[in-house]
Amino acid sequence: MTIEGLLIILLKIIGAVIIAFLGVILGLFYKGIDRKLAAKMQARVGPPIRQPFMDFFKLMIKENIVPENAVPWIFNGVPVMTLVATITILFYLPIGNISPLLSGYGDIVLIIYLLTLPAIGMVVGGFASGSPYANVGAQREMVMMMSYELPLVTTVIAIGWKLSQVYPQLNVFSLAVINAHPIWGLVGPLGFVGALLLLITLAIVTPGELSKIPFDVPEAETELAGGLLVEYSGRNLALFSLADAVKTIVMVSLTVALFFPYNIAHLFDLSGIFAIGIDSLFFLVKLLLIMFVEVTFIRVAAARLKIDQVSYAYWVPLSIIGLLGLSLIVLDTIMI
Amino acid sequence: MLGLLETGSGFWSAIIWVVVVLVISSIVIYIRNKGEESYKKNTEQDKPFISGNPELSKEGSHIAASHIYWGFTEALKDYYNPLVKIHTGNINDYSGWIIIITIIILILVGVSG
Numbered sequence: 001m002t003i004e005g006l007l008i009i010l011l012k013i014i015g016a017v018i019i020a021f022l023g024v025i026l027g028l029f030y031k032g033i034d035r036k037l038a039a040k041m042q043a044r045v046g047p048p049i050r051q052p053f054m055d056f057f058k059l060m061i062k063e064n065i066v067p068e069n070a071v072p073w074i075f076n077g078v079p080v081m082t083l084v085a086t087i088t089i090l091f092y093l094p095i096g097n098i099s100p101l102l103s104g105y106g107d108i109v110l111i112i113y114l115l116t117l118p119a120i121g122m123v124v125g126g127f128a129s130g131s132p133y134a135n136v137g138a139q140r141e142m143v144m145m146m147s148y149e150l151p152l153v154t155t156v157i158a159i160g161w162k163l164s165q166v167y168p169q170l171n172v173f174s175l176a177v178i179n180a181h182p183i184w185g186l187v188g189p190l191g192f193v194g195a196l197l198l199l200i201t202l203a204i205v206t207p208g209e210l211s212k213i214p215f216d217v218p219e220a221e222t223e224l225a226g227g228l229l230v231e232y233s234g235r236n237l238a239l240f241s242l243a244d245a246v247k248t249i250v251m252v253s254l255t256v257a258l259f260f261p262y263n264i265a266h267l268f269d270l271s272g273i274f275a276i277g278i279d280s281l282f283f284l285v286k287l288l289l290i291m292f293v294e295v296t297f298i299r300v301a302a303a304r305l306k307i308d309q310v311s312y313a314y315w316v317p318l319s320i321i322g323l324l325g326l327s328l329i330v331l332d333t334i335m336i
Numbered sequence: 337m338l339g340l341l342e343t344g345s346g347f348w349s350a351i352i353w354v355v356v357v358l359v360i361s362s363i364v365i366y367i368r369n370k371g372e373e374s375y376k377k378n379t380e381q382d383k384p385f386i387s388g389n390p391e392l393s394k395e396g397s398h399i400a401a402s403h404i405y406w407g408f409t410e411a412l413k414d415y416y417n418p419l420v421k422i423h424t425g426n427i428n429d430y431s432g433w434i435i436i437i438t439i440i441i442l443i444l445v446g447v448s449g
Contacts, residue, residue, distance in 0.1 A: 016356045060371040068382045084360045105349040131384045135399040143407040235371025307407030
C-alpha cells in the first residue's frame with residue numbers, strides 16, 4: 001500500500017471517530033426531544049431532554065446480568081456488534097453539503113445491507129438470551145425484517161432508475177450523486193405523484209426499521225415485557241439504547257438524502273466555512289422535522305399492530321404503494 | 337482504490353469498511369469496559385424472566401422453531417394456503433407441474449423472440 005493510501009485511511013479514521021461521537025450525541029439529544037414532544041402531545045410533562053444521557057450513564061453503573069440460560073459470548077457480543085454496525089452506516093450518509101466520509105467507498109445498496117445488521121444483531125441477541133419472551137421477540141424481528149425490505153428497496157430502486165435515465169454516465173446509487181440531484185426536479189407531474197408515494201412508503205418503513213409504535217412488536221412491553229431485550233440490563237442495555245438513538249439519525253438522514261437534499265447557503269451568497277455551517281444547521285432542522293413526522297407523530301397517533309398485521313401492512317398495501325410510485329415514475333419517464 | 341469493488345452499477349470497499357469497523361469496535365468495547373460488569377451469579381438474579389413463574393424445565397420453556405414465521409405465514413395465508421394444497425406428495429402431480437411450467441416458459445420465450 002502506498003503512503004497516499006495510508007494517509008487516506010488515517011484521515012478517514014479520524015473523521016470516523018468524530019462522526020461516531022457526534023452521531024451518538026445527536027442521537028441521544030434527538031431521542032430526548034422525541035420523548036418530550038410525544039409527552040406534550042399526550043398532555044404530559046415528560047422527561048427532560050437530557051434524560052437519554054442520564055439513562056445511559058445510569059445503565060452503565062447498573063449490574064450487567066447474564067441469565068443462566070444465555071450463551072454468554074453471543075449475549076455480550078451482540079450489543080457491541082449492533083452499535084458498531086449502526087454507527088458505520090453514518091459514514092456513508094451525507095451531512096448538509098458535506099459529502100459522506102466514505103463517499104466513493106460504498107453506495108446506497110451497501111447501506112441497505114448494513115441496515116439489516118443491527119436487526120440481525122437484535123435477533124441473535126434475543127435467541128441467545130435463552131428466554132421465551134426474548135425468543136418470541138427475536139422471531140417477530142425476523143418476520144419484520146422480511147416484511148419491510150421490499151418497500152424499502154422499491155423506494156431506492158425507483159430513485160436510482162430515474163437518475164440512470166437522466167444521468168446515464170453517473171454512478172446513480174452513489175449517495176453523493178443522489179444528494180446532488182433531488183428527485184423532485186427530475187420528474188413531471190406523474191413522476192411527482194410517484195415520488196410522493198415513495199416518500200410515504202419510506203416514512204412508514206422508518207418506524208418499522210426502528211421498531212417504534214405501531215411496529216414495535218419485537219419489544220411489545222405490555223405483552224412480551226420488552227421482548228428481545230427482556231434479559232438485557234446494565235452496560236449491554238446501555239449499548240442497545242445508543243444503537244437505537246444512532247439508528248434513528250441514520251434512518252432520518254436517509255430520508256433527507258433521498259428526498260430532501262436541499263441546502264440554503266446559496267440563498268445567502270455564503271461560501272466556505274459559513275456555507276458548511278449554515279447548511280449543517282439546516283440539515284439538523286430537517287432531521288428534527290422529519291423525525292417528528294416519521295417517528296414521534298406516528299407513534300403517538302397509532303396503537304401497536306399485531307405481528308401478522310405488520311407483515312400484511314408491509315407486504316400488501318405498502319408494497320403496492322411503493323410499486324405504484326415506481327410505476328408512475330417509469331410512466332412519467334416514458335411519456336416525456 | 338483501496339480494494340474498491342465495482343459491479344457496474346454499484347461499488348464498495350470492504351477494506352475501508354473493515355478498518356472503520358475495527359476502529360469503532362475498539363472504541364465501543366472501551367466504553368463497554370467502563371461499565372459495571374458484576375452481578376450476583378447463581379442467585380434468583382440470573383434466572384430467566386417468565387413473569388415470576390418458575391421455570392419447570394429447560395426443554396418445556398422453549399419456543400418451538402415451527403412458530404418462527406407464524407406472523408409471516410398468517411399475513412400471507414391467502415398465498416400460502418393454495419400452495420400447501422398443491423403439495424399433494426404425489427410424484428405424478430409434481431411431474432405435471434414441471435411440464436406445465438416448461439410449456440409456459442417455452443411459450444414466453446417463443447413469443448418474446
